[in-house]
Amino acid sequence: MILSDGGRTIEAAVPLVKVDNLSVDFKTRNGIVHAVRDVSFELMKGKTLGIVGESGSGKSVTSYALMRILDAAGYIAGGRVRFSSIDIGAATEAEMRDLRGREISMVFQSPRLALNPIRKVGHQIEDVLRQHLQASAANARQKAIEALRHVRINNPEERYHSYPFELSGGMCQRIVIALALACRPQLMIADEPTTGLDVTTQKAVMDLMADLTREHGMATILITHDLGLAASYCDDLIVMKDGEVVESAPAEVLFKAPRHPYTRKLIRATPHGTGTIRELLPEDSPLANRPVPASPKSAEHKTTPILAVKNLVKEYPMKASAARRRGEPAPVFRAVDDISFSVGHGESVGLVGESGCGKSTISAMAMRLLDPTSGSIVFQGQDIGAIPAGRFATSEQRPRLQMVFQDPTDSLNPRFSAARSIADPIRRMGKLGSARAIAERVEQLAELVGFPAHLLDRFPHQLSGGQKARVGIARAIAVDPALLVLDEPTAALDVSVQAVVLNLLVDLRARLNMSYLFVSHDLSVVRLLCDRVIVMKQGRIGEQGDCETVLEHPTNPYTKALIEAIPHPNF
Amino acid sequence: MKHTEIAIDPFAASVAPEPAPAPDAGPPLRPHGAPAGRPSLSLARHLVYVLKSNPMTLVASVLFVVMLLAAVFGPVLAPYNPLKSEAAAALQPPSFSHWFGTDDLGRDVFSRVLVATRLDLTIALAAVAISFVLGSIVGSLAGYYGGWIDKITGRIIDTIMAFPLFVLAMGIVAALGNSVENIVYATAIVNLPFYARMARAEVNVRRDAGFVQAAKLSGNTDLRALATQIFPNALPPMMVQISLNLGWAILNAAGLSFIGLGVNPPTPEWGIMVAEGARFIVSGEWWLALLPGAVLMLAVFTFNMLGDGLRDLVDPRQRT
Numbered sequence: 045m046i047l048s049d050g051g052r053t054i055e056a057a058v059p060l061v062k063v064d065n066l067s068v069d070f071k072t073r074n075g076i077v078h079a080v081r082d083v084s085f086e087l088m089k090g091k092t093l094g095i096v097g098e099s100g101s102g103k104s105v106t107s108y109a110l111m112r113i114l115d116a117a118g119y120i121a122g123g124r125v126r127f128s129s130i131d132i133g134a135a136t137e138a139e140m141r142d143l144r145g146r147e148i149s150m151v152f153q154s155p156r157l158a159l160n161p162i163r164k165v166g167h168q169i170e171d172v173l174r175q176h177l178q179a180s181a182a183n184a185r186q187k188a189i190e191a192l193r194h195v196r197i198n199n200p201e202e203r204y205h206s207y208p209f210e211l212s213g214g215m216c217q218r219i220v221i222a223l224a225l226a227c228r229p230q231l232m233i234a235d236e237p238t239t240g241l242d243v244t245t246q247k248a249v250m251d252l253m254a255d256l257t258r259e260h261g262m263a264t265i266l267i268t269h270d271l272g273l274a275a276s277y278c279d280d281l282i283v284m285k286d287g288e289v290v291e292s293a294p295a296e297v298l299f300k301a302p303r304h305p306y307t308r309k310l311i312r313a314t315p316h317g318t319g320t321i322r323e324l325l326p327e328d329s330p331l332a333n334r335p336v337p338a339s340p341k342s343a344e345h346k347t348t349p350i351l352a353v354k355n356l357v358k359e360y361p362m363k364a365s366a367a368r369r370r371g372e373p374a375p376v377f378r379a380v381d382d383i384s385f386s387v388g389h390g391e392s393v394g395l396v397g398e399s400g401c402g403k404s405t406i407s408a409m410a411m412r413l414l415d416p417t418s419g420s421i422v423f424q425g426q427d428i429g430a431i432p433a434g435r436f437a438t439s440e441q442r443p444r445l446q447m448v449f450q451d452p453t454d455s456l457n458p459r460f461s462a463a464r465s466i467a468d469p470i471r472r473m474g475k476l477g478s479a480r481a482i483a484e485r486v487e488q489l490a491e492l493v494g495f496p497a498h499l500l501d502r503f504p505h506q507l508s509g510g511q512k513a514r515v516g517i518a519r520a521i522a523v524d525p526a527l528l529v530l531d532e533p534t535a536a537l538d539v540s541v542q543a544v545v546l547n548l549l550v551d552l553r554a555r556l557n558m559s560y561l562f563v564s565h566d567l568s569v570v571r572l573l574c575d576r577v578i579v580m581k582q583g584r585i586g587e588q589g590d591c592e593t594v595l596e597h598p599t600n601p602y603t604k605a606l607i608e609a610i611p612h613p614n615f
Numbered sequence: 616m617k618h619t620e621i622a623i624d625p626f627a628a629s630v631a632p633e634p635a636p637a638p639d640a641g642p643p644l645r646p647h648g649a650p651a652g653r654p655s656l657s658l659a660r661h662l663v664y665v666l667k668s669n670p671m672t673l674v675a676s677v678l679f680v681v682m683l684l685a686a687v688f689g690p691v692l693a694p695y696n697p698l699k700s701e702a703a704a705a706l707q708p709p710s711f712s713h714w715f716g717t718d719d720l721g722r723d724v725f726s727r728v729l730v731a732t733r734l735d736l737t738i739a740l741a742a743v744a745i746s747f748v749l750g751s752i753v754g755s756l757a758g759y760y761g762g763w764i765d766k767i768t769g770r771i772i773d774t775i776m777a778f779p780l781f782v783l784a785m786g787i788v789a790a791l792g793n794s795v796e797n798i799v800y801a802t803a804i805v806n807l808p809f810y811a812r813m814a815r816a817e818v819n820v821r822r823d824a825g826f827v828q829a830a831k832l833s834g835n836t837d838l839r840a841l842a843t844q845i846f847p848n849a850l851p852p853m854m855v856q857i858s859l860n861l862g863w864a865i866l867n868a869a870g871l872s873f874i875g876l877g878v879n880p881p882t883p884e885w886g887i888m889v890a891e892g893a894r895f896i897v898s899g900e901w902w903l904a905l906l907p908g909a910v911l912m913l914a915v916f917t918f919n920m921l922g923d924g925l926r927d928l929v930d931p932r933q934r935t
Contacts, residue, residue, distance in 0.1 A: 408828075411832065413828055413831060413832070434837055436831075437831050437834050437835055437836045437837070438834065438836060442832070442834050443834065445832075446832055447828075447829075447832055449825045449828070449829060450825070451825055454824055454825035454826065455824075455825030455826050455828070455829050456825075456826055456829075457826040457829075457830070457844050457848070458826075458848065459847050459848055460826075460844075465829075468830065468833045468835070469832070469833035469834060472833050472834030472835055473833070473834040516829075519829065519833070520832075
């Protein structure tokens, strides 16, 4: 809109960022890839724009093009990017250097990678200030401490001297935000700023960012895969898919009345505290209307649990030199502190907590990958805790206890094809002799988890995240386990893929009569899959009970904080 | 952003987790040059790709094949008997009848160089094979178990590394006796630390990887997981080390012969030929030292160039 006031254009009506038909191409080994096609949007001063999309949608590339920090292989193939009065496509490299950090700054996905690990955080903030002539040698230190205080870091004078490894993930992200805001930029681009952070930390960081941008009158672009998060914190939203914008609208409109089917699918796939697991799937999916199979609880479910953990403790020695000098026993860190719980036959139990609460340590001990310091692990009536982890691989209970890992990429051997990964447990523990029988079983498993048979020859790097997750699940169920530990099986996946995988897990549980121990940080996901939930904090059980009861009426303040931190828009 | 994120998710085509193969999956998606069917076929295809994409590897591979042929058929192909002296034809410069000239005893230098290929390659390959196998075992165990195994092997390796390597090799050959076998052992011992350290580092970073835990859940014992799952992942960087070491091992063997240790005259060997020819450079008979030296250099060059190609060949991630 062009308004004129006595011949002068009103400044407020001029967008800070204006992107017209932006296209970005990448030159690769297999030819040119059109990563971003024909993207247009504008952003006013003081507004927050959310770019939402799943991996590979081109949302990050779009923002990199704004700052012109594309890889060597990438280039702006068409369209125009204007930042206030500057044509980003035509600016010289020197102009861009000056712009980056001072006018446009960026908050990256992984705060630990964005910070220099061997430099004090205070010095890193000083570097940015001095680079852009915002501070002199005399007052840099004081300004850096001010910047730290600004992002609400306690004891900024002390923290000034900290190295990144001494700080938690949330603190590191605050430092990165302090770096980004140090020069009072007009535009801040936050690329998945809270992925990898706990929900309560995520809430704190996002609230901080929202407050600061309001205070400074800055414009913000928030890039995220989490539609709930974007809708909670943004004014306008753009949904991207395969490098194109499929829908753009004010957040409330888009969230309440999505027009494009892809947006609808995304909104459905985001777990939001109500509804069944089937409601995560797209409406037209053949599974969406099928009833959710109940957990295969049997009559003996209450009386004899399949897994009973009693007084489980895992201690790790801490730095002991000082204590040893004084002749005291070495101090220990209790990662798991006297935990007791049980999983019934056919029951699904969720183990929820934030990073460092000991939930993964428990699952590793229950899986007999790690030896407990004390306590017992009784599985199907046998105390398997007494068998050392090193010898458990050849135990007859090994096939009965299997696990699906958090990171589908890390948990597949990069040198093994999908078929070989699935076949490995069958070769070691299955009773099938011939190569032919094994191959048939692998194909059967692939079919069971919905993995296309023609992809079985592929190596992990040739598969998508969802396909790798299916290979991991197929491998875990290959030898008919009775108990499956799921360690954040969908944490690394896009929401739409997560929806499909969760539904697959529900169906498999009923079909193969398995019990699940579902380890997760996400209460809204646990609710969909589990009968009972155990909330953990700092190695201890905070609260446990029926999923519905715990989620609807939490008694523990920590559980309440966890539930409140789940991002959900207020409209 | 990396290209991996741009790759269009083929998963999107088969969203339905139907037990039956997804009907909407469409035609099989296959990236360019993806392994199709049998692994041997895909390896061959990958070999072609590696050679095409890196011309230096192609050159090095051709030279390597030529060297292998010379090693196998050298004695048959040699135009003259490499040991037969002919006083009348002594110290002739290169000509059509004697490509590399003749030495002070009238022996054909080209025939001697050709026949020597087998001995030099055997020494190098045997030495590298021994140090690769032993070094990998020692290094993998140290990297996987840590603790006292790591400490003991680490200190032994440090001790070996503390000597100037060539001097150590000289000492070993001098102590064990002058024979081809002992050159092989000496070269192997001197090279062992490189493999042990590399294997240790590569195994150590993967010790707690998800796929290793998954392997244990699949019923693999620690040792089996180490041998079949972790160690193969250390191969790509080891391959580069092997090829660099092959070149170095040839130089080492030639160097030992040059100073009079190891292979005894009149056995044709590149190092001895350079050593014997060096006496005649002052008097103008350059071909005696220079041409065997050039072949030696070419061999070392070949192995050094081969490294990158070998690494790409054993790394399935390169097969995209």
